[in-house]
Amino acid sequence: MSGSPTWILLRGLMREQRHWGDFPATLARALPGARIITPDLPGNGTRHRQDSATRVRDMVESCRQDLRARGIPAPYHLLALSLGGMVAVEWASRYPQEIVRCVLINTSMRPFSPFYQRLRWQNYGALLRQLLVGDARSQEALILRLTSRRHAAGNPALLTDWLRFQQEYPVSRRNALRQLLSAARYRAPRVRPAMPVLVMAGAQDRLVDHRCSQRLARAWQADCLIHGDAGHDLPLDEGTWVAGSVARWLGVAEPDAADMGRSSCRQAT
Numbered sequence: 001m002s003g004s005p006t007w008i009l010l011r012g013l014m015r016e017q018r019h020w021g022d023f024p025a026t027l028a029r030a031l032p033g034a035r036i037i038t039p040d041l042p043g044n045g046t047r048h049r050q051d052s053a054t055r056v057r058d059m060v061e062s063c064r065q066d067l068r069a070r071g072i073p074a075p076y077h078l079l080a081l082s083l084g085g086m087v088a089v090e091w092a093s094r095y096p097q098e099i100v101r102c103v104l105i106n107t108s109m110r111p112f113s114p115f116y117q118r119l120r121w122q123n124y125g126a127l128l129r130q131l132l133v134g135d136a137r138s139q140e141a142l143i144l145r146l147t148s149r150r151h152a153a154g155n156p157a158l159l160t161d162w163l164r165f166q167q168e169y170p171v172s173r174r175n176a177l178r179q180l181l182s183a184a185r186y187r188a189p190r191v192r193p194a195m196p197v198l199v200m201a202g203a204q205d206r207l208v209d210h211r212c213s214q215r216l217a218r219a220w221q222a223d224c225l226i227h228g229d230a231g232h233d234l235p236l237d238e239g240t241w242v243a244g245s246v247a248r249w250l251g252v253a254e255p256d257a258a259d260m261g262r263s264s265c266r267q268a269t
Contacts, residue, residue: 004033004034004035005031005033005034005035005077005100006034006035006037006072006075006076006077007027007031007034007035007036007037007076007077007078007079008037008038008039008063008067008076008077008078008079009023009024009027009036009037009038009079009080009084010039010041010063010078010079010080010081010084010085010087010088011038011040011041011044011081011082011083011084012081012082012083012084012085013082013083013176013179013180013183014044014143014171014175014176014179015044015081016040016044016045016046016048016165016169017038017039017040017045017046018045018161018165019162019165019233019236020038020235021235021236021239022239023235023236023239023242023243024036024038026239026240026242026243027079027239027242027243027246029243030243030244030246030247030252031243031246031247031250031252032252034077037067037072039063039066039067041053041059041062041063041083041084041087041179042059042062043171043172043175043178043179044169044171044175045165045169046169048169048170048171048172048175051175051178052175052176052178052179052182053178053182054178054181054182054185055182055185055186056086056087056090056182056183056186057090057094058182059087059090059182060087060090060091060094060095063087063091064091064095064098074095074097074098074099075097075098075099075100076098076099076100077099077100077101077102077103078091078092078099078101078102078103079102079103079105079246080102080103080104080105080107081105081106081107081233081234081235082105082106082107082207082208082232083107083179083182083183084107085104085105085106085107085109086107086109086182086183086186086188088102088104089102089104089107089109089188089189089193090186090188092193092194092195092197093188093189093193096193096194096195099193099195100195101195101196101197101198102193102195102196102197102198103197103198103200103246103249104197104198104199104200104213104216105200105201105234105235105242106200106201106202106205106207106208106210106213106232106233106234107199107208107212107213107216108208108209108212108213108216109186109187109188109212109216110186110187110188111187111188111190112188112212112215112216112219113209113211113212113215113216136163136166136167136170137159137163139166140159140162140163140166141159143162144158144159144162145206146206146207146232147206147207147231147232147233147236148231148232148233148236148237149202149204149206149229149230149231149237150230150231150236150237150238151236151237152206152231188216190219191220192219192220192221192222196222196223197220197222197223198222198223198224198225198245198246198249199213199214199216199217199220199222199223199224199225200213200224200225200226200227200234200242200245201213201214201224201225201226201227201234202226202227202229202230202231202232202234202237202238203226203227203228203229203230204228204229204230204231205230205231205232206231206232207231207232208232210226213226214226223249225245227241
């Protein structure tokens with residue numbers, strides 16, 4: 001591959017490119033020369049008026065079409081969180097010639113983990129109430145509490161930003177349900193895609209059991225690194241650590257005590 005590597009960052013359920021916060025800039029500093037692209041999935045962000053896909057494969061096709069329309073050619077490096085991780089896996093499986101490598105963060109997939117770990121059963125009631133009767137502020141407060149360990153006690157400035165995002169580009173309940181359906185029905189291949197894969201997770205994830213990531217890495221014999229104190233939104237909680245770990249994985253930065261071993265799922269803080 002010639003030229004600067006292109007990294008595509010894919011968010012999860014009901015999230016858009018602005019939810020990455022400072023992380024794209026942090027990753028760019030860790031990977032000098034890399035081009036960082038943060039597309040929105042249909043139904044989210046700038047594409048909130050579009051119908052969300054009900055199958056992950058259709059999300060893949062939408063991403064590919066969007067990048068082609070913007071003149072951003074393959075090959076790509078993928079870094080993906082949660083539902084975005086499913087999109088990355090499907091993309092890498094369907095079009096391996098387009099993907100150089102994948103970093104999968106706090107994702108969970110059939111057939112490697114049961115449904116009550118892929119979405120922690122303790123949250124079913126709160127999530128259902130929010131989908132049925134919740135308002136935008138309570139929605140964003142709930143998401144922050146479930147996805148961040150560092151900000152779980154409350155971050156008024158961050159919550160204000162997230163509320164503004166939802167007010168400017170509202171994700172409809174219909175699209176939220178369509179995205180949930182897409183995630184629930186997705187089944188990953190039992191064999192790892194051909195390119196290198198790094199699986200990362202936060203051990204304090206309140207939304208998805210981090211053991212889902214460990215099982216995926218072991219089944220695929222993929223590199224794996226677990227942060228002991230971070231939550232579901234690992235780039236939000238520990239963005240510098242994520243970026244540095246990716247750089248070390250690529251050999252861009254020197255290994256340190258937090259470096260990972262092959263399929264070790266070593267826990268680091």
